[in-house]
Amino acid sequence: MSDAYVPHEFQYSSADHQAGTAVAGMWLFLATEVLFFGGLFLCWIYARTQNLAGFDAGARETELWIGTLNTGILLTSSLVYSTGVAFARIGDNRRLVQCCLGAIGLGLAFLVLKFGLEWSDDFAKHLWPVGPDFKFTGPIAGGARLFYVFYFIGTGLHGVHMVVGVFLVAMIAWRARRGEFSPAYTTPVEVVGMYWSFVDVVWIILYPLIYLIGRS
Amino acid sequence: MPPRLPRLLIAWVILLALLGIEFGASFLPLAPWPRVLILLPALAMAAIVGVVFMEVGRGPVVARGFAVAGLFWLLVLLGLGSMDPLTRTDYHTTVAHPE
Amino acid sequence: MSTTVVVETAELERSYLTDKVSIASWLLATDHKRIAILYLGSITFFFFIGGFAAALVRLNLLVPEGLIPSAETYNRLFTTHGVIMVWFFLVPAVPVTLGNFILPLMLGARDLAFPRLNLISWYLFMAGGAVELYALFIGGVDTGWTFYPPLSSTFSQGHVVLAVLGVFISGFSSIATGLNFIVTIHRLRAPGMTWYKMPIFVWSLYSTSVIFVLATPVLAITLLLLAFERIFRIGVFDPAIGGDPILFQHMFWFYSHPAVYIMILPGFGVISEIMPAFCRRRLFGYKFVAWASVSIAVISFFVWGHHMFVSGQSLYASVVFSLLSYAVAVPSAIKVFNWLGTMHKGYIRFDAPMLYALGFIGLFTIGGLTGLFVAALAADVHLTQTYFIVAHFHYVMVGGMVTAFFAGLHYWWPKITGRMYPEMWGRAGALIIFLGFNVTFAPQFLLGYLGMPRRYHSYPPDFQVLNVLSSAGATILAAGYLLPLFYLTWSLFRGERAPANPWGATGLEWQTPSPPPAKNFASTPVVTEPPYTYPPPELVQNRV
Numbered sequence: 001m002s003d004a005y006v007p008h009e010f011q012y013s014s015a016d017h018q019a020g021t022a023v024a025g026m027w028l029f030l031a032t033e034v035l036f037f038g039g040l041f042l043c044w045i046y047a048r049t050q051n052l053a054g055f056d057a058g059a060r061e062t063e064l065w066i067g068t069l070n071t072g073i074l075l076t077s078s079l080v081y082s083t084g085v086a087f088a089r090i091g092d093n094r095r096l097v098q099c100c101l102g103a104i105g106l107g108l109a110f111l112v113l114k115f116g117l118e119w120s121d122d123f124a125k126h127l128w129p130v131g132p133d134f135k136f137t138g139p140i141a142g143g144a145r146l147f148y149v150f151y152f153i154g155t156g157l158h159g160v161h162m163v164v165g166v167f168l169v170a171m172i173a174w175r176a177r178r179g180e181f182s183p184a185y186t187t188p189v190e191v192v193g194m195y196w197s198f199v200d201v202v203w204i205i206l207y208p209l210i211y212l213i214g215r216s
Numbered sequence: 217m218p219p220r221l222p223r224l225l226i227a228w229v230i231l232l233a234l235l236g237i238e239f240g241a242s243f244l245p246l247a248p249w250p251r252v253l254i255l256l257p258a259l260a261m262a263a264i265v266g267v268v269f270m271e272v273g274r275g276p277v278v279a280r281g282f283a284v285a286g287l288f289w290l291l292v293l294l295g296l297g298s299m300d301p302l303t304r305t306d307y308h309t310t311v312a313h314p315e
Numbered sequence: 316m317s318t319t320v321v322v323e324t325a326e327l328e329r330s331y332l333t334d335k336v337s338i339a340s341w342l343l344a345t346d347h348k349r350i351a352i353l354y355l356g357s358i359t360f361f362f363f364i365g366g367f368a369a370a371l372v373r374l375n376l377l378v379p380e381g382l383i384p385s386a387e388t389y390n391r392l393f394t395t396h397g398v399i400m401v402w403f404f405l406v407p408a409v410p411v412t413l414g415n416f417i418l419p420l421m422l423g424a425r426d427l428a429f430p431r432l433n434l435i436s437w438y439l440f441m442a443g444g445a446v447e448l449y450a451l452f453i454g455g456v457d458t459g460w461t462f463y464p465p466l467s468s469t470f471s472q473g474h475v476v477l478a479v480l481g482v483f484i485s486g487f488s489s490i491a492t493g494l495n496f497i498v499t500i501h502r503l504r505a506p507g508m509t510w511y512k513m514p515i516f517v518w519s520l521y522s523t524s525v526i527f528v529l530a531t532p533v534l535a536i537t538l539l540l541l542a543f544e545r546i547f548r549i550g551v552f553d554p555a556i557g558g559d560p561i562l563f564q565h566m567f568w569f570y571s572h573p574a575v576y577i578m579i580l581p582g583f584g585v586i587s588e589i590m591p592a593f594c595r596r597r598l599f600g601y602k603f604v605a606w607a608s609v610s611i612a613v614i615s616f617f618v619w620g621h622h623m624f625v626s627g628q629s630l631y632a633s634v635v636f637s638l639l640s641y642a643v644a645v646p647s648a649i650k651v652f653n654w655l656g657t658m659h660k661g662y663i664r665f666d667a668p669m670l671y672a673l674g675f676i677g678l679f680t681i682g683g684l685t686g687l688f689v690a691a692l693a694a695d696v697h698l699t700q701t702y703f704i705v706a707h708f709h710y711v712m713v714g715g716m717v718t719a720f721f722a723g724l725h726y727w728w729p730k731i732t733g734r735m736y737p738e739m740w741g742r743a744g745a746l747i748i749f750l751g752f753n754v755t756f757a758p759q760f761l762l763g764y765l766g767m768p769r770r771y772h773s774y775p776p777d778f779q780v781l782n783v784l785s786s787a788g789a790t791i792l793a794a795g796y797l798l799p800l801f802y803l804t805w806s807l808f809r810g811e812r813a814p815a816n817p818w819g820a821t822g823l824e825w826q827t828p829s830p831p832p833a834k835n836f837a838s839t840p841v842v843t844e845p846p847y848t849y850p851p852p853e854l855v856q857n858r859v
Contacts (some may be wrong), residue, residue: 010423011425011426011503011742012503016500018274020275020279020502021276021428021498021502021503022566023274023276023279023426023492024275024276024278024279024282024498024501024502025498027272027275027279027280027282027283028279028497028498028528029222029284029494029527030282030286031282031283031286031289031529032286032490032528032529032531033528033532034286034287034289034290034294035286035289035290035454035530035532035533036261036532036533036535036536037535037536038253038289038290038293038294038532038533039293039532039533039535039537039540039566040536041290041313042293042294042297042298042562042566043540043551043562043567045294045297045298045301046301046562047551047557048561049298049302050557050559051557052248054557056248057244059305068235068239070231071235072235073263075228075231075232075261075265076237078228078265078269079224079225079227079228079269082224082268083218083220083221086218086219086220086221086224087218089218089220090218092218111560119405127298128547129549129550130547130548130550141556142550142555142556142557143557145550145556145557146550146551146556146557146558148551149543149550153540153549158247162297163299169315175642186367190271190309192298192549193269193270194270194271196267197266197269200269201262201265201266202267204234204258204261204262205255205258205259205262207258208238208242208253208254208258209534210256211242212238212241212242212254213242213251213252213254213255214251215242216245216246216248216251223333233477239686244360276501276502278501278502284530285525286529289529289616292616292617293533293569296617297423297566298630298633299631299632300561300565300620300628300629301559301629302629303629303631303632304627304628304632305629305630
C-alpha cells in the first residue's frame with residue numbers, strides 16, 4: 001500500500017476483506033466443534049474396544065429406518081439451504097426466504113422424528129442406559145449401556161446444535177424478508193449455511209457409528 | 217436459476233447414493249472391526265458437503281488451513297488417544313463381572 | 316522505526332480512558348483496550364482469592380499433623396487454589412489483559428477482528444467465575460483441580476457439578492479470545508507487516524490461541540461427561556459397567572497439557588519483547604524464536620500421557636509420550652539461549668521489567684529442567700504425586716509465568732495507563748518476589764525427593780523444617796505480590812505522566828500516545844522495517 005493517508009476509522013480495507021474474515025472466523029469456530037465432538041468419538045472407540053459384544057448388542061436395537069430417513073432429510077436440508085445461498089447471491093430474496101423455510105421445515109421434521117418418535121420409542125423399549133430397568137442384563141449389559149450413553153449424548157448434543165441452527169436460519173429468513181441482503185452483501189447467509197451444513201456433517205459421522213457399524 | 221444449482225443437485229444425488237452404499241454395506245457379513253470401514257462412504261459424504269455445500273474452496277486461503285487443522289488435530293486426538301487401549305495389557309481379575 | 320503519522324492535535328489529549336466515562340460505556344465497551352482493563356480487574360480479583368487459598372494451605376502445613384483440623388477442608392482449599400489459579404488466573408492472564416490491549420496496537424490495527432465477540436468473551440468469563448465462586452462459597456470441592464473419577468464422579472461430597480460448570484462456561488471465553496486473536500493476526504495486520512515483521516509477542520499469542528481453540532473444546536466435552544457421570548451415573552468412566560477411568564485422564568490431559576503451554580507461551584512472548592528493549596539489541600535468532608513458539612504449540616498436543624505414567628496406561632504409550640516430552644523441551648531451550656544471546660554485548664538496563672525478566676529466565680530454566688527429570692519414566696515413578704512435581708510446576712508457572720506477567724505489566728503500564736510506576740518500588744517488588752519464591756519452592760524439591768506426597772493434609776514430623784521454611788517463604792512471596800497492588804494503584808493517581816515511548820523501544824505500540832486514543836492510531840501505519848531495529852550501542856542515549 002502507498003504512503004497515502006488512510007483514515008483509521010474502519011478496520012477492514014474493503015467489504016470483501018470483511019466478508020472473508022467472517023468466513024475464516026466461522027471455519028475456525030467449526031474446527032473447535034470438530035474437537036468437541038471428537039472427544040465423544042474417542043469415547044466410542046474406548047467403549048467399543050473394551051466392550052465389543054455388549055456395545056454391538058445395544059447397536060442392534062436402534063431404529064434403522066428412522067436413522068436413515070433422518071439422514072436423507074438432513075442431506076436434503078443442506079441442499080435446500082445452499083440453494084438459498086445461491087439465490088441470495090443473485091439477489092432473489094423471495095426464493096432465499098422460501099429456501100430458509102424449507103430448510104427449517106426439514107430440520108423440524110428431523111427433530112420431531114428423532115426426539116418425538118425415536119427417543120420415545122427408545123424409552124418404551126427400556127433403552128435409557130441408567131437405572132435398573134435397562135433392557136439388557138448379564139455380561140453384555142455394561143457394553144450395551146455404554147452404547148446408549150453414547151447414543152443419547154451424541155444425538156442430544158447434535159439436537160441442541162440443530163435447534164441453534166433452526167434459530168439461525170429463521171433469523172436469516174427474517175432479515176431476508178426485510179431486504180437486508182443483496183448480491184453485494186450475503187455474508188450472514190453464507191456463514192449460517194456453513195454452520196447448518198456442518199451440523200449435517202456431524203450427523204453424517206454419527207449415523208454409521210450408531211446405526212450401521214454394530215449391526216451385524 | 218442460480219448458476220450453482222446444477223452442481224448442488226448433482227452433489228445431493230451422489231450423497232444419497234453414498235448413503236445407499238453405506239446402508240447396503242451394513243448388511244454385509246463383516247467381522248466386527250472391519251465393519252468400521254463402513255465409515256468410508258460417510259467420510260466421502262462429509263468431504264462432499266464440505267467442498268460443495270460449505271464451499272471450503274471459496275473463502276480465504278487461511279480458512280482452508282483452519283479446516284485442515286481441525287481435521288489433523290482430530291486425528292491426533294483419536295489416533296494418539298487410541299494408542300493406550302489398543303496396546304494395554306489387560307490383567308483379568310479373579311472376581312467375576314458384577315453383572 | 317516504521318513510518319507512521321502521529322498527529323499532534325488537541326484531539327489526541329483525549330484517550331480511550333477519558334473519551335466516555337459512564338459505567339455503561341465500560342460495561343458495553345467493544346474497544347479492546349477497555350475490555351483489557353475489565354479483564355485486568357477480574358483476574359487480579361481471582362489472583363488474590365487463589366492466593367488466599369494458598370496462604371491457608373501453607374498455614375496448614377506448618378505442623379506435621381496439619382493446623383487445620385479437617386483433612387476434607389484442606390482438600391477443598393488446595394482444590395480452590397488450583398481451580399482458581401489455573402482457569403481464572405493463569406490461563407487468561409497475559410492473553411486477555413496484555414494481549415487484548417497490545418495485540419491490535421502491535422499489528423497497527425484499529426481493534427480485534429470481532430470486537431463484540433471480545434466483550435461476550437469477558438461476560439462468559441465473569442459468568443463462569445461467578446458460578447465457580449458460588450460453588451466454592453457453598454463449600455467447594457475436594458477432588459483437586461484435576462477432578463479425577465471415581466472420586467469426582469462417585470465418592471466426593473463436594474459440589475463437583477457446579478465447580479466443573481464454572482470451568483465449562485469460562486472455557487467458551489477462552490475459545491472466543493483465541494478465535495479472535497487468530498483471525499485478527501491473519502487478517503488485520505497493517506500494510507507492510509509481513510509475518511516476519513511481527514513482534515514475537517504476536518507469534519506467541521498466535522501459538523497460544525491455536526491451543527485455546529483446539530484444546531479447550533475437548534475439556535468442554537470431558538467436563539460435560541463428568542457432570543453426566545455424577546448426575547446420571549452414565550458409567551463411561553466406571554469400570555463396573557465397562558467404562559474406563561483412564562479415559563477421563565486421557566481426555567482431561569489432552570486439554571490440560573497444552574493448557575500449561577497456554578499459560579507459559581504468552582510469558583515467553585513478553586520476555587522476547589523486554590529483552591531487546593532493555594538490552595537495546597535485536598532479538599537474537601528471531602525466526603528461531605518465532606517458530607519455536609509455533610512448534611511448542613503443536614508438539615504440546617502430543618505429550619499429555621506424561622501425566623499418566625502411573626495411571627495404568629499402556630507401557631508402550633508411556634514410552635512414546637516420554638520420548639515426545641523430551642522433544643517439546645527443545646524449542647523452550649532454544650528460546651532461553653536466544654534470550655541470552657540477545658543480552659550478550661547488549662547495553663543492559665536493570666529497570667523493573669528487566670529484573671522480572673531475568674528472574675523469569677533463571678526460575679523457568681530450573682522448572683523446565685526438572686520437567687525433564689519427571690519426563691523420564693523410571694524417575695517419574697518415584698517423583699510423581701510428590702512435592703517434586705508441585706515444585707516443578709510452581710517454578711514454571713509462578714516463577715515463570717506470573718513473573719513474566721508482572722514483567723509485562725510493568726513494561727506496558729505506561730502505555731496502558733499513561734503513568735509511570737515508581738521505579739524503586741518496582742525493583743524492590745521484583746527482588747522480594749524472587750527471594751520469596753525461591754524460599755517457598757526450593758525446599759519442596761527436597762521434600763518431594765524425600766518422599767512427601769502432595770495433596771496430603773499431614774506429613775511425617777521429619778519433614779517439618781522444610782515445610783516451615785516453605786511457609787515462611789510464602790509469607791515473603793505474599794508481601795511481594797501485594798506490593799505492586801499498592802504502588803501500581805498509587806501510580807494511577809500520582810504517577811509521573813508517561814510519554815509515548817518511555818523505554819525508547821521499537822514497535823508500533825510505542826508510536827501512539829500513552830494512553831492511546833480510542834482509535835489507536837491517527838492514521839493506518841505502514842510498516843517498512845523488521846522488529847527490534849535498535850541503533851548500535853554507542854549511539855544509545857539515556858531513557859527519554
